[in-house]
Amino acid sequence: MMADKxxxxxxxxxxxxxxxxxxxxxxxxxxxxxxxxxxxxMLAIMLAQLTTAPTSVCIYEAGSIDGRPIDLPSSVGxxxxxxxxxxxxxxTEAFFGQLHRGYVDLAFLGGAEIDKYxxxxxxxxxxxLTPSKRFTGSGGNPDINSLARRTVFVMVQExxxxxxxxxxxxxxxxxxxxxxxxEWISKKDxxxxxxxxxxxxxxxxMGVFRFDEEGVMYxxxxxxxxxxxxxxxxxSFDLNISRVRGETKPxxxxxxELLYTKVDPAGIFLP
Numbered sequence: 409m410m411a412d413k414x415x416x417x418x419x420x421x422x423x424x425x426x427x428x429x430x431x432x433x434x435x436x437x438x439x440x441x442x443x444x445x446x447x448x449x450m451l452a453i454m455l456a457q458l459t460t461a462p463t464s465v466c467i468y469e470a471g472s473i474d475g476r477p478i479d480l481p482s483s484v485g486x487x488x489x490x491x492x493x494x495x496x497x498x499x500t501e502a503f504f505g506q507l508h509r510g511y512v513d514l515a516f517l518g519g520a521e522i523d524k525y526x527x528x529x530x531x532x533x534x535x536x537l538t539p540s541k542r543f544t545g546s547g548g549n550p551d552i553n554s555l556a557r558r559t560v561f562v563m564v565q566e567x568x569x570x571x572x573x574x575x576x577x578x579x580x581x582x583x584x585x586x587x588x589x590x591e592w593i594s595k596k597d598x599x600x601x602x603x604x605x606x607x608x609x610x611x612x613x614m615g616v617f618r619f620d621e622e623g624v625m626y627x628x629x630x631x632x633x634x635x636x637x638x639x640x641x642x643x644s645f646d647l648n649i650s651r652v653r654g655e656t657k658p659x660x661x662x663x664x665e666l667l668y669t670k671v672d673p674a675g676i677f678l679p
Contacts, residue, residue, distance in 0.1 A: 417659050428448055432448060443516070514558045527584055
C-alpha cells in the first residue's frame with residue numbers, strides 16, 4: 409500500500425544516504441533475485457526485504473545465496489552473509505552458477521564515470537595506455553551489468569563523472585562502440601541471442617535517472633532540495649529534463665525506523 413504524504417519524512421529529518429538507500433530499495437520488485445555488493449546495495453536489499461519485496465532473494469558475489477542475516481554484514485565476504493542462506497559457496501557459483509545462467513533479475517553497481525547511454529567506466533581516466541588516473545578495474549562490473557536483466561547504478565553526482573562519452577567502457581550501457589569500426593550500435597543488436605537487458609536506473613545524491621526508448625539517459629525525479637536545472641548543470645552532456653515527474657519521494661518514517669533499528673543499528677554504513 410502506498411504511503412500517504414503525512415507518512416513521509418520532512419527535509420532535515422533524513423540524511424542523503426537515507427534517501428539513496430530508500431530510492432534503491434524501491435527498485436527491488438517482490439520475487440527479484442538481486443546481485444548486491446558492499447555498502448548501499450546491502451542497505452537497499454535488506455530494507456526491500458523488510459518492506460515491499462519480502463520474497464526477493466539476495467546473492468552476494470562472495471558466494472552466499474538467499475541469506476537473511478540478523479546483523480548487517482560489513483562486506484560481501486562477511487560470515488554474517490550466510491546466516492539462513494540457501495547456499496553458501498564462493499565466487500564460481502555466484503557468477504557462473506547464478507549470474508551466467510540467467511537467474512539474476514536486478515544488480516546494484518557503482519562506477520567512476522557514466523555516459524548518456526549508461527556505459528560505465530571503472531578502469532582509467534584518459535588514454536588506457538597512458539592514463540592520468542587508474543582505478544581498481546572491473547571487479548566483476550561488466551559481467552554483472554551484462555548478464556543481469558536490470559541494473560541500477562548508485563553514484564555520486566558530479567559533472568566530471570557524468571560524461572558525454574566515458575574514457576573507457578568497462579561495463580556496456582544501451583549503446584556502445586563496435587570494434588574495430590568505431591560505429592555506435594545498440595547493445596541488443598551487438599549481443600544478439602545473449603542480450604538480457606541493461607541499465608534501468610541511475611540513483612545519485614541529486615536525482616533518479618532512467619533511459620528512454622533510444623537508450624539515452626533522462627532525469628526521472630529530482631531529490632528534494634534540488635532543481636532539474638541544477639542536476640543538468642552537473643552533467644557534461646545535455647541531459648533531458650523535460651520528462652521529470654516531480655520530486656523523489658522522501659523516506660517514510662517507517663523506512664527510516666527500519667534502516668536505523670533493523671537494517672543497520674550498529675551504524676556500519678549509516679552515519
